[in-house]
Amino acid sequence: MGIRFDSVTVAYDGNVVLDSLDLTVEPGEVMALLGPSGSGKTTALRAVAGFARPASGRVYLGGEDVTDLPPYRRGIGMVVQSYALFPHLRVDENVAFGLRARRTPKDEVRRRVAEALELTGMAGYARRHPRELSGGQQQRVAIARALAIRPRVLLLDEPLSALDTRLRSGMLAELARLHRELPEVSMLYVTHDQVEALTLADRIAVMDTARLRGCGTPKELYRAPADAFTASFVGGANLVPVTVTAQGASFAGTELELDTAGAVAGARATLCVRPHLVGLGEGPNRLVGTVREIQWRGATHRLYVEVDGHTVMADVRELKDPPGYGDQVTLSFEPEDAVLLPAGVGHG
DSSP states (O other): OOEEEEEEEEEETTEEEEEEEEEEEOTTOEEEEEOOTTSSHHHHHHHHHTSSOOSEEEEEETTEEOTTSOGGGSOEEEEETTOOOOTTSOHHHHHHHHHHHTTOOHHHHHHHHHHHHHHTTOGGGTTOOGGGSOHHHHHHHHHHHHHHTOOSEEEEESTTTTSOHHHHHHHHHHHHHHHHHOTTOEEEEEESOHHHHHHHOSEEEEEETTEEEEEEOHHHHHHSOSSHHHHHHTTOOEEEEEEEOSSEEEETTEEEEOOOTTOOTTOEEEEEEOGGGOEESOOSEEEEEEEEEEEEOSSEEEEEEEETTEEEEEEEEOOSSOOOTTOEEEEEEOGGGEEEEESSOOOO
């Protein structure tokens, strides 16, 4: 079952926190809402759940207008970052809570609880209390509780933010598995973590200052972002101001060979190139600068190089003899690895 936002605006005390959102989540799709704090992504999720009332616009589930329906009538499962488990109830009782609130017959409750715990790998923990579980296990129980009611839509609000890196990675794999095993359930996944969005989502909606900035598949947004903000927030990028020329663009007195289709010679633009596509040494497009910082990251070194007052990042394979602070280096990249964006450097 899909989700559709039709020009949804939400305001609190006259302050617009979600501005005219038009977005469709296809049936069975995982859509990530990605953006910084205050971008409107959680408000959008709450509007679907029925906890945020739109000042204007409508929310649809599977073609049905649910804007005026109370939350309990929307058939939605929701998982939040704080787990929200009842500490005095056992795991199986927590998972059964939504079913019992819906007056589901006892035999059906037992069956659905067992199914949900099995699906999330928590069948062996049914008799434990939340305090006896790790953070990752508690989050699995929260997901099991959401799935037990057989929701048409599963809403996840920063579900992994309270977990450490190892647990987060494991839970991402579990959510991906759940998506494969529950292809009929649409998921709306709110996060500020681009790795989570790139790993899990079929499509990503990038939010900023209450508005939708762009939407597409992870590859589309990574390889061909619509603007500098999207480029900086999805994957990280070098963003430097250039002037369009007949052959490409000019930066720091250097002519760069680029695809300038649709650009006007003499116009200002922003050059976008990902750090891992910038090499050290000679190449088609060369930039000469001064090393200001170098970070060893195991398999790679990240170089921060100052070029005409702008910092350019390069992720290169681990160097046996890396350059030092203040050394002059030559960076290079291929013409097809760069994208020209509208003028104006984005923020992360």
